[in-house]
Amino acid sequence: MKAERTTTAGKKPSRIQQRNRSRILDAALDVFSAHGYRGATLDQIAVAAGLSKPNILYYFNGKEDIHVTLLSQLMETWLDPLVEMDAEGEPLEEILDYVRRKLDMAKDLPRESRLFANEILQGAPRMRPHLQADLKPLFDQKCAVIQTWVDQGKIAPIDPRHLIFSIWATTQHYADFDAQIAVLIPSDDAFTGAKHHLEETFRKMLAPQLSDEN
Amino acid sequence: MKAERTTTAGKKPSRIQQRNRSRILDAALDVFSAHGYRGATLDQIAVAAGLSKPNILYYFNGKEDIHVTLLSQLMETWLDPLVEMDAEGEPLEEILDYVRRKLDMAKDLPRESRLFANEILQGAPRMRPHLQADLKPLFDQKCAVIQTWVDQGKIAPIDPRHLIFSIWATTQHYADFDAQIAVLIPSDDAFTGAKHHLEETFRKMLAPQLSDEN
DNA sequence: TTTATTTTTGACCATTTGGTCAATACGATT
DNA sequence: AATCGTATTGACCAAATGGTCAAAAATAAA
Numbered sequence: 001m002k003a004e005r006t007t008t009a010g011k012k013p014s015r016i017q018q019r020n021r022s023r024i025l026d027a028a029l030d031v032f033s034a035h036g037y038r039g040a041t042l043d044q045i046a047v048a049a050g051l052s053k054p055n056i057l058y059y060f061n062g063k064e065d066i067h068v069t070l071l072s073q074l075m076e077t078w079l080d081p082l083v084e085m086d087a088e089g090e091p092l093e094e095i096l097d098y099v100r101r102k103l104d105m106a107k108d109l110p111r112e113s114r115l116f117a118n119e120i121l122q123g124a125p126r127m128r129p130h131l132q133a134d135l136k137p138l139f140d141q142k143c144a145v146i147q148t149w150v151d152q153g154k155i156a157p158i159d160p161r162h163l164i165f166s167i168w169a170t171t172q173h174y175a176d177f178d179a180q181i182a183v184l185i186p187s188d189d190a191f192t193g194a195k196h197h198l199e200e201t202f203r204k205m206l207a208p209q210l211s212d213e214n
Numbered sequence: 215m216k217a218e219r220t221t222t223a224g225k226k227p228s229r230i231q232q233r234n235r236s237r238i239l240d241a242a243l244d245v246f247s248a249h250g251y252r253g254a255t256l257d258q259i260a261v262a263a264g265l266s267k268p269n270i271l272y273y274f275n276g277k278e279d280i281h282v283t284l285l286s287q288l289m290e291t292w293l294d295p296l297v298e299m300d301a302e303g304e305p306l307e308e309i310l311d312y313v314r315r316k317l318d319m320a321k322d323l324p325r326e327s328r329l330f331a332n333e334i335l336q337g338a339p340r341m342r343p344h345l346q347a348d349l350k351p352l353f354d355q356k357c358a359v360i361q362t363w364v365d366q367g368k369i370a371p372i373d374p375r376h377l378i379f380s381i382w383a384t385t386q387h388y389a390d391f392d393a394q395i396a397v398l399i400p401s402d403d404a405f406t407g408a409k410h411h412l413e414e415t416f417r418k419m420l421a422p423q424l425s426d427e428n
Numbered sequence: 429t430t431t432a433t434t435t436t437t438g439a440c441c442a443t444t445t446g447g448t449c450a451a452t453a454c455g456a457t458t
Numbered sequence: 459a460a461t462c463g464t465a466t467t468g469a470c471c472a473a474a475t476g477g478t479c480a481a482a483a484a485t486a487a488a
Contacts, residue, residue, distance in 0.1 A: 016455095016465075035336060038253035042446060054448080055466055063446065114335055117390075121328055121335070122249065124393040131397045139398050156418075161399055162411035166384050168391075173383035176331075179338040183345045184353050185375055197376035204370075204418045230435075230485085256476060269436055271477065 021059050023049045025073070028066045033114040037067055037122070068126055071119060074112050075130050079138055081105060082164075091149040092206055099167055099202050100195070106175035107191045113175035139164065155206040163205075170198055235273050237263045239287070242280045247325040250332045251281055251340075282340055285333060288326050289344050293352055295319060296378075305363040306420055313381055313416050314409070320389035321405045327389035353378065369420040377419075384412055 013021070027048035031040040042063055046053040060066045081101035085094050106113050119127050139161075146160035174181065174194050181190050227235070241262035245254040256277055260267040274280045295315035299308050320327050333341050353375075360374035388395065388408050395404050 014464075020465090036250045036252060036332075038250060039336070041444080043444090052467055053446090054468085057447065058465070058467095117331075117335055118250075120391050120394045121331055122253070122393075124397075128393070128397065131394060135394075136397055158414070159407055159411050162407055165387060165391075165395070165408075166411070166415065169383040169387035170380050173379060177334050177379075177382075179336075179342070180334045180345060180349075181379070183338075183342065183350055193373055193376055194379075197373050197380070200372070201380065201419050204421075205415050207418075228434075228486095234435090255474080257474090266437055267476085268438085268478080272435070272437095277476065 017059070020049075020051065020055075024051065024056055024059055024066065025070060028070055029111050029115060032067060032070065033111040033118065036118045037126075064126070070115065071127055071130065074116060075127075075134055077109070077112065078105075078116060079134060082138060082142055085142055085145070087145040087148075091146075091154040092203070095146070095155070095163075095167075095206060096199060096202060099171065099198055102167055102171040103174070103191070103195060103198060106171050106173075110175040110178065113172050117172065117176045153208055156208055158206065166205075167202070170201075231273070234263075234265065234269075238265065238270055238273055238280065239284055242284055243325050243329060246281060246284065247328040247332065251336070278340070284329065285341050285344065288330060289341075289348055291323070291326065292319075292330060293348060296352060296356055299356055299359070301359040301362075305360075305368040306417070309360070309369070309377075309381075309420060310413060310416060313385065313412055316381055316385040317388070317405070317409060317412060320385050320387075324389040324392065327386050331386065331390045367422055370422055372420065380419075381416070384415075 024045065027050075028040070028045045030048055031044045034040075035044075040063075042053050042056060045066070046056050049056065056066075060069070081098055084101065085098050119125075124131060143160040143164065146155075146158075146163065149155050150157050150160070171194075174190055178187075178190075181187070185193075238259065241264075242254070242259045244262055245258045248254075249258075254277075256267050256270060259280070260270050263270065270280075274283070295312055298315065299312045333339075338345060357374040357378070360369075360372075360377065363369050364371050364374070385408075388404055392401075392404075395401070399407075
């Protein structure tokens with residue numbers, strides 16, 4: 001029976017273990033997000049982490065194990081902004097806040113955004129289970145919430161599913177397609193301009209039809 | 215001096231040559247768009263093309279040559295919808311038509327969309343020159359056109375650059391993130407729903423401020 | 429039918445890459 | 459200081475992969 005200190009750590013992770021595992025994960029995030037799964041090599045990750053390759057295999061069962069660990073961790077962070085959207089809050093502000101959180105995320109966590117994008121682009125081979133188990137229920141639930149807002153006339157009649165897709169697409173675009181954007185506009189402008197633009201855009205998109213709203 | 219029948223074909227390409235080159239490119243589009251540059255192998259491309267690996271190296275100078283050829287060809291197709299946007303046309307309709315063309319493109323050419331997305335995600339290592347030389351000037355020119363429409367009050371005041379980004383993001387999203395969308399909604403609905411949603415969205419976004427328009 | 433030219437391929441190669449392993453260095457506990 | 463479990467690594471390995479090449483087919487030209 002193997003030691004197996006990776007998947008389900010038998011006991012408590014030592015100080016040094018915790019430090020090295022997170023070093024590796026951070027390095028791997030760099031490399032995977034920049035080159036994709038196949039494009040990343042253990043040697044690159046090792047160098048970036050400041051550890052030897054065998055040492056990395058001491059902390060993780062293999063390349064895929066690192067990648068999966070990364071994606072699993074990411075999922076939580078990734079869904080959080082949507083989780084926070086409150087059914088009890090003021091509809092328009094709730095959605096606009098969601099957009100803001102998503103855009104901040106693209107700005108502050110571009111590596112994570114690209115890691116995710118890469119995985120989905122390749123058909124989500126290692127992530128579909130997570131999507132099914134975690135994203136789908138949350139998505140359905142929040143769609144229902146938005147639908148009630150629509151039904152109550154609090155926001156314009158809109159398909160909640162495509163609204164969410166639009167939010168994902170427009171915000172993540174600034175992280176995922178950064179290389180293209182950098183060619184087209186001064187890169188420092190991008191996020192400040194985007195913030196204003198998206199705020200205005202979604203405000204107009206969601207403004208309830210003029211009639212007798214409360 | 216080498217034969218060099220790849221880059222700048224010295225003479226006229228024979229029937230068989232033309233057929234095989236396009237077979238290879240089509241197969242490569244499949245493989246590259248599905249696995250990314252590094253993830254794709256010459257063997258996969260060879261099998262998909264129904265040719266032997268050495269035979270493929272007979273028609274192209276190497277893996278990178280195939281990839282670059284593909285990207286170069288794609289660029290033209292990819293920019294076309296934006297090229298067609300007519301400065302003389304009716305502003306709102308011109309932009310909405312652009313959105314429609316872009317969405318049709320995501321629907322009909324998902325492989326191309328993913329190939330492009332993959333390349334940009336990796337930092338556009340092989341495409342930045344093309345972006346600078348082809349995309350940038352076109353982008354600037356069309357931004358100027360849209361800006362005049364804004365200045366004339368024909369459409370709502372909006373940053374043309376971010377408007378275009380939003381169009382790219384929302385349309386390409388349906389091709390690039392297909393794997394995710396397929397988990398969330400019945401896949402056949404996606405594009406029809408998207409068409410209506412995006413039409414409404416951009417119509418609202420661009421509706422000129424209510425005042426005395428012509 | 430010959431001859432010249434273009435295609436095609438089996439057999440190889442050098443490198444890269446994910447992964448193993450025995451041996452060594454290290455750190456805490458007694 | 460001796461001991462024991464934890465960390466670390468140099469040396470390897472097998473498989474995968476991009477690419478080469480000389481020889482054989484196939485095709486076109488004479």
